[in-house]
Amino acid sequence: MKATVVTIGDEILIGQIVDTNSAFIAKSLDKIGIEVYEMLSVSDDREHILETLSSLQNDSDVVIITGGLGPTKDDITKKTLCEYLNDELVTDPLVLAHVTELIEGFFKRPITQINKDQALVPSKSQVLFNKVGTAPGMWMEKENTVFVSLPGVPFEMKYLIENEVIPRLVSKFNRPYIVHKTIRTYGIGESLLAEQIESWEDNLPDFIKLAYLPSPGQVRLRLSARGTNEGALYLELDRQVEKLHEIIGEAIVGFDDGETIEVVLGKLLKEKGLTLSTAESCTGGKIAATLTSVSGSSAYFTGSVVSYATETKVNVLKVPQELIDKHSVVSVAVAEAMALGIQQLMKTDYALATTGNAGPNKGDADAEVGTVVVAMATPNGVYSEEFNFGQPREKVIDRAVTKALEKIYKEILKN
Known part of the structure; x- marks a missing residue:
């Protein structure tokens, strides 16, 4: 499967904020066997968004969009999605009730029309209910592509990815297993390390890929295996790590991203x-x-x-x-x-x-x-x-x- 992550917002393009959303989404998709082939950042511009959606149509199975769902005039994602999908915005009563409860109950102030507009969604979309914020997520389909639009606020995006998007993707698509094993090495440079493990690397099975991830003083070796039998993939990764340990055991100090x-x-x-x-x-x-x-x-x-x-x-x-x-x-x-x-x-x-x-x-x-x-x-x-x-x-x-x-x-x- 092929996925694309699109972030919308001029603040990303001018370097005002760092896009951490794409990394989180990519990791989440990878865990369920969906590969992200491309990450794009586009401006808050109607034509730019329309061109991007059109270019991804039927080329990506899943397009996940973050940003541009706020209550202000520069947030144009919903209107532009409606234009692209030949749809119209309607008020979702459950979302409106949720927004009203937050504004009047939690923030203790009268709800305004701008707040009410947060409940507008494309009529053909499936609403992804956002319990931790006011902007709902939206699941839309056109021909062979699923478009998912999420708020850009990181904790809201993460909630929707984990609780709404991932379960729906798992239910809708048949996916291969993708499993990883990351080996951390210290005290040996990338080029010397590559020389020492060249023969081992050349003899890796076709379904396993090796990536070198160097940083100051260390090199991480990431093994990625893809297939239909998850257990067999893990067994083969363990077997290959045992072989690697025989070659560079003194340089290996840990495994996986958490073991710094x-x-x-x-x-x-x-x-x-x-x-x-x-x-x-x-x-x-x-x-x-x-x-x-x-x-x-x-x-x-x-x-x-x-x-x-x-x-x-x-x-x-x-x-x-x-x-x-x-x-x-x-x-x-x-x-x-x-x-x-x-x-x-x-x-x-x-x-x-x-x-x-x-x-x-x-x-x-x-x-x-x-x-x-x-x-x-x-x-x-x-x-x-x-x-x-x-x-x-x-x-x-x-x-x-x-x-x-x-x-x-x-x-x-x-x-």
Whole structure:
């Protein structure tokens, strides 16, 4: 099956808001075996909308539209859909009663004609009742295409997708199964990874596709299998992952989208009953923020010192001034002293420290822009490594965070 997602709104095209609706819809459709072939964003313009609908007619099995259903004059989606479908707007009494209850009962103000117009729907449409908002969804069919129009407000759209749209699509269409397995790897670049698994990739069954999803410090490998037997697809994916583990087992740290490095690291720390603290200079607290984004991280993460200024390194982390004078703030010696300092201050089993020059200027350090030193204080000693992550600044910081978490994960795993 072929689906298209269309977002309507000038605010998306001028970059005023980010379109998160399309991603949610695509994931929801993928779970029931419907592939999204195209995502489009169009302006609040009658001709543009009509051209888009016409181009998708009979080319897509399902077209899901979000946006343009509000009460103001610039929201023209319903009128334009009626024009395209040779239909007319009528008042839906159930929707009108719901809108009236919200406006007069919840908001405690008289309902206006603009509010009442929210209950207007194409006469031939099936109304998708929106319990969490005023604008209803609409299900319309023309020839070989189903058109679904939804409000652009994300929580309203999500409610209708989950409670109205997906059940109807499941009931109407026979769909193949599409199942995925995502493998997270750290510490190996995309090109080198591709070389190492080339033979395995070449021998994947025809019904399994592999996608490389690189980001700073990590590469996700997404396996997608399509077929009519869901159980058999999962079994084959597991078999292929076992083969992959034999080739790059040391680089694999987790599976599926939820198992980020911070999640995997947190699980490991919990299992072993260990604690972790951080001392951050160039990363500015981002390692701590990443760790604490995981629910329950207080069980193993005790705290952090953002020692951005040299004085903080000396006064709080007790890094000797003479060490800084001799080696510079961006150095292995200072990074290791920071790691030991925070380990002792927080009384943790492990500690991470970063110092570097993220750029764009050199600042107080002599080190080249992009240089970062990551140090680890462990029960068995302190270790460090120097990297150069290039530019721009954001890339340096993101890669430093990922590398630090990767290194401490692997260190704990081997002990």
